[in-house]
Amino acid sequence: MSKDVLTIGGKVFTNRLFTGTGKFADNRLIAGMLASSGSQMITVALRRVDLSAGGDNILEYIPKSVTLLPNTSGARTAAEAVRIARIAREAGCGNFIKIEVITDTKYLMPDNYETLHATETLAKEGFVVLPYVLPDLPLAKRLENAGAAAVMPLGAPIGSNRGLETASLIALLVENCQVPVVVDAGIGRPSQAAAAMEMGADAVLVNTAIATAQDPVSMGRAFGMAVEAGRMAYLARLAEMSALARASSPLTGFLNE
Amino acid sequence: MSFFSVIEDYQAFDFDAYFQQVSRSEVARVLAREKLEALDFLTLLSPAATEFLEPMAGKAQQLTVQYFGRTIQLFIPLYIANHCANQCAYCGFNRANAIERRKLTLEEIEAEARAIAATGMRHLLVLTGEAREVTPMAYIEAAIRRLKQCFASISIEMFPMQEAEYRRLKTAGVDGLTLYQEVYDRQIYRKVHLAGPKTDYRFRLEAPERGARAGFRAVNIGALVGLGEKRREVFFTGLHARYLDDRYLATEIGVSLPRFNPAEGDFQPRYPASDREFVQFLLALRLFLPRAGITVSTRERAAFRDRLMHLGATRFSAGSCTGVGGYARPDRRQTPQFEISDTRDVAQVAEAIAAQGYRPVYKDWDLIA
Numbered sequence: 001m002s003k004d005v006l007t008i009g010g011k012v013f014t015n016r017l018f019t020g021t022g023k024f025a026d027n028r029l030i031a032g033m034l035a036s037s038g039s040q041m042i043t044v045a046l047r048r049v050d051l052s053a054g055g056d057n058i059l060e061y062i063p064k065s066v067t068l069l070p071n072t073s074g075a076r077t078a079a080e081a082v083r084i085a086r087i088a089r090e091a092g093c094g095n096f097i098k099i100e101v102i103t104d105t106k107y108l109m110p111d112n113y114e115t116l117h118a119t120e121t122l123a124k125e126g127f128v129v130l131p132y133v134l135p136d137l138p139l140a141k142r143l144e145n146a147g148a149a150a151v152m153p154l155g156a157p158i159g160s161n162r163g164l165e166t167a168s169l170i171a172l173l174v175e176n177c178q179v180p181v182v183v184d185a186g187i188g189r190p191s192q193a194a195a196a197m198e199m200g201a202d203a204v205l206v207n208t209a210i211a212t213a214q215d216p217v218s219m220g221r222a223f224g225m226a227v228e229a230g231r232m233a234y235l236a237r238l239a240e241m242s243a244l245a246r247a248s249s250p251l252t253g254f255l256n257e
Numbered sequence: 258m259s260f261f262s263v264i265e266d267y268q269a270f271d272f273d274a275y276f277q278q279v280s281r282s283e284v285a286r287v288l289a290r291e292k293l294e295a296l297d298f299l300t301l302l303s304p305a306a307t308e309f310l311e312p313m314a315g316k317a318q319q320l321t322v323q324y325f326g327r328t329i330q331l332f333i334p335l336y337i338a339n340h341c342a343n344q345c346a347y348c349g350f351n352r353a354n355a356i357e358r359r360k361l362t363l364e365e366i367e368a369e370a371r372a373i374a375a376t377g378m379r380h381l382l383v384l385t386g387e388a389r390e391v392t393p394m395a396y397i398e399a400a401i402r403r404l405k406q407c408f409a410s411i412s413i414e415m416f417p418m419q420e421a422e423y424r425r426l427k428t429a430g431v432d433g434l435t436l437y438q439e440v441y442d443r444q445i446y447r448k449v450h451l452a453g454p455k456t457d458y459r460f461r462l463e464a465p466e467r468g469a470r471a472g473f474r475a476v477n478i479g480a481l482v483g484l485g486e487k488r489r490e491v492f493f494t495g496l497h498a499r500y501l502d503d504r505y506l507a508t509e510i511g512v513s514l515p516r517f518n519p520a521e522g523d524f525q526p527r528y529p530a531s532d533r534e535f536v537q538f539l540l541a542l543r544l545f546l547p548r549a550g551i552t553v554s555t556r557e558r559a560a561f562r563d564r565l566m567h568l569g570a571t572r573f574s575a576g577s578c579t580g581v582g583g584y585a586r587p588d589r590r591q592t593p594q595f596e597i598s599d600t601r602d603v604a605q606v607a608e609a610i611a612a613q614g615y616r617p618v619y620k621d622w623d624l625i626a
Contacts, residue, residue, distance in 0.1 A: 023326020025616050050379060050409070050620045074474075074622060076507065083625050104506035106548070159324060212322045 004235060006202055008180055009096060009128030009149045011067060015040045016197065017227040018069065018182060019220065020207025021048070021058055023159075029216050030061045037220035042066055043098050043205065045073035046088045059093070069130065071098035078117035085122050097122060098152065099131040108158040112139050116146065123147025132184055135169035137176060144179050151177060152184040152205065155196065159208040161188025164195055174200040190219075190226030197230025259463045260500045264441065264493065272299075272489055279303040288312055293545045298495050301541035302488045310537060317543040317569040324548050327615045330572045331607070332380040332412070333373055336581045336594065337361045337400055341386030343453030345439070347484065347517070347524040349579075349594045350386045352453065356592040359581045360392055366400050370407040372584040376576055376603040379409040379620040382435060384594075387416035387454060394422055398429045405430035410622035412475065416454065417464030423471035430624050433475035434468035436461070437515065441493035442485035445527075449484060465497070469505035474622070476501060477552065479513035482535070483526030490528075491538040495545045502546070511550035511572070512542055518556050518598050532561060536568060543569030555579075555599040559609070562599055566615050575599075575606035 006013040019039040021030055034042065042062055049070075050057055062068065070088035075081035078101065085097040099122070101114040115131045116139065123129050128149045133139060135153035143151055153170050156162035163186060164170065173181045180202035187193050188209045196204050206223050213219035275296075284306045287297045300306060301313065338360035341350045349356070361369065373381065381404060385392050397415070404411055412433030413426060423434065440446045443458055450456050465476045478497055480490040494512055502510045516535055517526040530538070542551060552572040553565050562573065578584055580591035601609070607617040 023322075023328060025327030025614050026611065027616065047409075047623045048618070048621055052374075052379075080625065084623070087623075087625065105509045106502065106506050161323065208323065208326070212326050 004231065006180060008130070013040045013067075013203075015224070015227075016203040016231055017193070017224050018043065018184075018203055018205035019210060020044070020205065021062070022207050023211035024216060025211075027058055027061045029211075030058075031063060032217040033210060033220035034063060034066055036217045037210070037224035039220070039224065040066055041069050041096075043069040043071045043207070044093075046070050046084050046091075046093070047074045049091070049093075051091050067096060068094050069096045069098050070094070071100045071132075072118070073100050073102075075099075075101050075118075076103050076114075077101065078114040078121065081114070081118040082121050085118075085127055086125075089127070095126060096128045096130065099129060110134055110154065112136060116142055119143055119148050120146040123149075130182065135166045135173055137169075137172045140173050140177050140181075144177060148179060150180040150182050150202070152182045154185040155183050155192070156186025158185045160186050161209055162186050163188055163192035164199075167195075167199065170196075170201065171199060190222045193223050194226040194230035194233075197227055198233045200234055203227075259466060260497050261459055261462055263496060263500055264443075264462070267493075272486075272492075275299060276303045276305070276488070279305040281305060281308065284309050288316065288544075295492075295496055295499070298541060298545040299488075299492055301544060302492055302538065304488075306541070307533065307537055310533070310540065313537070313540040313544065314568050317540045318567055320543060320547045321569050321571065325550075325571045328618050329566050329570070329610045329615050330380065330550065330618045330621055331378060331575050331603070332382050332410075332572065333376070333378040333603070334382045334384055334414070334574055334577050334579065335366075335369055335373065335404075335584070336384045336579065337366055337369075338385045338388070338392045339581045339591070339594070340388035340391040341453070342388050343386070343455040344451040345453075345455060346449040346451060347481065347526070349592055354592075359591065360396075361400075361582055363399055363403055365582060365585070367403050367407075368585040369582055370404050374407045377607075377619050378576070378603055380412070380622070381408040381410070382412045382414055382433075382574070383431075384414045385416075389416075394425060398425060401426060401429040401431055405624050409620045409624065411624070412477070417461045418467070420467040420471050423468050423473065427472055432473060432622060432624065433477065434465065434473045435477040435479075435513070436464050436468070437479040437481060437513065438462055438494075438497070439481045440484040441480055441490055441497075445485045465501060466504075469501055469508040469510075473508065475509040475511060475550075476505075477511040477513060477550070479515055479552075481515050481517070482530050482538070483517035483528055485528060487528045487530045487534065487538070491542065495542055498542075498546050498549055502549070509550065510546075511552060512546065513552040513554065514539060514542070515554060515556055518558075518596060536565075539565060539569050555597045556595060557598055559599040559601055563609050563613055566610065566613055573606060573610070575601065576603035 015038040070093045072081040072084040156165040182203040183196040184205040414435040553570045579593035583590045610617040
């Protein structure tokens, strides 16, 4: 059996937990969290990166072996997202980009329309584009056609820790997308991450739940294990669920008596 | 419809009677709720709720960590002029005060910017008095254009402006607006704002909304705690924030809790707030506005501020000078607008934040225009 790997933008990942750099009490925790979780991709908001000399640069805390996924947090339009992506690439952050276009500060819902436009532009410019979206199948197919390297539907509002509230919509993406589906946002517990993987998501992105845990390093490890367990369960083909208890051989058990 | 009509709706409301009937069980019920309505907020501001500070603090801390992580955003104020046409009884820049008036030249502004940037600060708050003849829009615009070379985010705390003027400043590079109503009580507002354009209560009250419409990313409001009956003032601050938050989804609405401190000798506030009350107000604001940034300035003592990051505060000014200039040439420091209690420099504040298990954040924005 071939090794189970995830390929995005020509890069091969053996770990399916993506992480983030926000909300940590101390940037030094980031390296420890990456080590304990095994995460090989981490997203960082360019707005939090201080590229000026002498500044406190968050990038210094991320090992070179981990793929950097700069995000366009703060962008309100496709044009702004495109500009941020270009700045990130010029600043040496690589060509992966998570498009995050948010026009509402209340629920932090991604603007799917602007996100699609930014994806079209950036994919043409050679970026590896991972758009953060509301789970919407027709849109996901459009993103695919536009050259997105993955789609990142939200499970619940960012930072809400509410889990897979959009599970049934994500399931449509999982079933129908050719590109990887990465569940991003809302995952508050390792069990929710495992659930996302069990339903066939290709990866999950978790930030708040790890960063704001009392012990982010241990929580990173817990999420890493949960993602692995969920993936393994998916590959092993879960048994169908049933509302009622079922005896193991109700009809033919008598044959053994 | 503007927030003015909300204020009017409460004109006949009997706050004292409401506070009288708040029971312990009512406070407990509010604490168990997930989303608070206006009167729930008032319940948490009531004298009865002072017995519940610890459970309020627990919930406030949990919400703050969820939405902000263990982080404190740092910013620093820069006063570019102290000319002022207003006569505000509590303010050091009061036009009746015989202080040296100054307006920094663009070259001086650049020197200040460089001195501030050397401390690591990347978020700047630019302030002036209100004197449109001396510091016209063109001057403010030119100042912003110079300053944006050195900073990642620029907010203004000036006089209320027209929406078109806010748009001009946004184009020049401003992304945040801070404007305090000072006091929501109209009678007291009239009494402490004796002369000048600031006597126009309603024009000021509606300015944050004009700022949100002009497209600022962040709008920050507040009442000067001590001027009006404090529980009511904090109540209206919270309602004002909720009003804006409900209408301007694209704008981050924040609140500040500026409080008179004893160092400010001349003006005696009628409703001084104790530390205990201050903490209650901070906690109630956090529970009512879980996502709102809450600013606590250097008006508060160092040791007290260090405690507040566990209770809902998310933004600290640091290394502040509240006179005109003062960073490039500390020897030329001038009469401050208000007195500072926390006199630590930026590095010391950052160290203290880290010592509390929090991360000082210098940069959380980019001016990419």
